[in-house]
Amino acid sequence: MECLYFSASRCRSCTQMTLPYARQLQAKVEDCQHQLSGFGSLKFLPAQASNEQGFRNKAKMVISGTTEEPTIGILDADGHGVDLRNCGVIAPALRSLLPVIERFIKELKLIPYNVPKRKGELKHVILTMSDTGAVMVRWVLRTKKHFVALRDSLPQFLEQLPHHSVVSVNFLPEHKAVLEGEEEIILTRRSTLEFGLNGVPMHLRPQGFFQTNTEIAAALYRQARQWIDDVNPESVWDLYSGVGGFALHCAGEDRTVYGIETSTEAVAAAKTSADSLGLPDAHFVAQDATEFALNAGWAPDAVIVNPPRRGISAELSKWLNESDIQHVIYSSCNAKSLARDLERLGNYTPQVARVMDMFPQTDHYEVIVKLERNAA
Numbered sequence: 585m586e587c588l589y590f591s592a593s594r595c596r597s598c599t600q601m602t603l604p605y606a607r608q609l610q611a612k613v614e615d616c617q618h619q620l621s622g623f624g625s626l627k628f629l630p631a632q633a634s635n636e637q638g639f640r641n642k643a644k645m646v647i648s649g650t651t652e653e654p655t656i657g658i659l660d661a662d663g664h665g666v667d668l669r670n671c672g673v674i675a676p677a678l679r680s681l682l683p684v685i686e687r688f689i690k691e692l693k694l695i696p697y698n699v700p701k702r703k704g705e706l707k708h709v710i711l712t713m714s715d716t717g718a719v720m721v722r723w724v725l726r727t728k729k730h731f732v733a734l735r736d737s738l739p740q741f742l743e744q745l746p747h748h749s750v751v752s753v754n755f756l757p758e759h760k761a762v763l764e765g766e767e768e769i770i771l772t773r774r775s776t777l778e779f780g781l782n783g784v785p786m787h788l789r790p791q792g793f794f795q796t797n798t799e800i801a802a803a804l805y806r807q808a809r810q811w812i813d814d815v816n817p818e819s820v821w822d823l824y825s826g827v828g829g830f831a832l833h834c835a836g837e838d839r840t841v842y843g844i845e846t847s848t849e850a851v852a853a854a855k856t857s858a859d860s861l862g863l864p865d866a867h868f869v870a871q872d873a874t875e876f877a878l879n880a881g882w883a884p885d886a887v888i889v890n891p892p893r894r895g896i897s898a899e900l901s902k903w904l905n906e907s908d909i910q911h912v913i914y915s916s917c918n919a920k921s922l923a924r925d926l927e928r929l930g931n932y933t934p935q936v937a938r939v940m941d942m943f944p945q946t947d948h949y950e951v952i953v954k955l956e957r958n959a960a
């Protein structure tokens with residue numbers, strides 16, 4: 585992929601950009617096969633390729649520069665703004681909203697935060713676009729100074745956004761290298777961004793997690809659903825369930841599903857989806873996954889885990905390994921922690937794996953593995 589920002593060394597986030605896409609994908613499969621080489625039983629399905637451009641449904645833009653000439657992009661090593669508004673991996677429809685952001689910064693006289701001087705107000709703008717075309721726009725401010733201006737201009741701002749969009753303001757008062765703070769005020773009546781993946785409605789709230797590549801997320805959920813349907817369990821747990829993607833895809837008339845997730849916002853969003861689908865046997869609980877499993881007092885027929893990069897806890901691995909659960913599906917964005925966890929799950933045989941290219945132009949990828957309990 586051609587990128588002028590990369591050629592000019594203005595941005596180096598897409599570390600694999602100089603490799604043709606087919607070779608990037610091949611390198612990911614080879615890396616995954618290498619990381620999981622200790623499991624001779626494992627067969628690899630053909631990797632799921634992504635669009636190599638415009639695949640990101642989320643843009644996390646740092647605002648810098650001045651009110652009259654803001655930069656929308658990243659910071660350089662000295663903390664100065666680098667404008668990346670034409671970044672090619674961001675979905676084009678999302679990119680087309682960045683001039684609107686710029687216009688509102690100028691019209692409302694919002695003062696970009698200056699990191700080296702620790703002065704100013706507007707730190708970031710985080711945009712997410714659903715497959716329906718609606719967007720979520722989150723203004724991240726240092727203080728409440730610009731809050732009233734943003735709230736009062738909401739009708740004019742919404743006129744520039746697609747229908748059913750969500751707008752919020754987040755406050756990050758500390759001088760910290762993080763994207764957002766804890767306090768969030770939703771300005772629109774609508775509080776969730778609605779997605780429709782494989783016909784399954786999913787809702788995202790401002791602080792919830794959603795996979796960044798909608799097309800690959802949909803393929804990932806289809807793959808898990810197919811493996812679950814193949815063995816047709818009566819009960820499934822989706823541990824680290826986020827807004828419920830795996831659980832909602834695997835739920836059915838004769839199947840009970842539980843989604844377990846620490847974020848109460850994500851759990852609320854998953855419950856909204858289950859209600860709209862009319863799924864009385866889909867339950868979502870806000871709890872630590874390990875704590876839930878160890879204290880449930882019962883075990884399902886199948887478990888899906890999709891943890892953060894660190895993988896699952898040693899306690900959860902041990903509990904799964906010693907349970908009588910027949911099937912485990914493990915979806916991971918870090919093959920190293922996955923290999924460690926599969927090692928701990930020695931009573932299971934990893935059977936099939938598939939690399940899902942969630943993050944083209946980087947060396948990151950998602951991999952989903954199906955495991956079956958060894959015969960006693």
Ligand SMILES: C[S@@+](CC[C@H](N)C(=O)[O-])C[C@H]1O[C@@H](n2cnc3c(N)ncnc32)[C@H](O)[C@@H]1O
Pocket residue numbers: 793794795823824825826827828829830844845846847850871872873874890891892
């Ligand atoms: C990689 S995301 C996966 C989300 C979801 N499965 C999906 O497809 O969007 C990991 C999720 O684990 C949640 N999480 C982190 N630590 C957790 C824990 N100890 N117990 C349960 N959920 C946790 C995060 O909030 C996040 O939503």
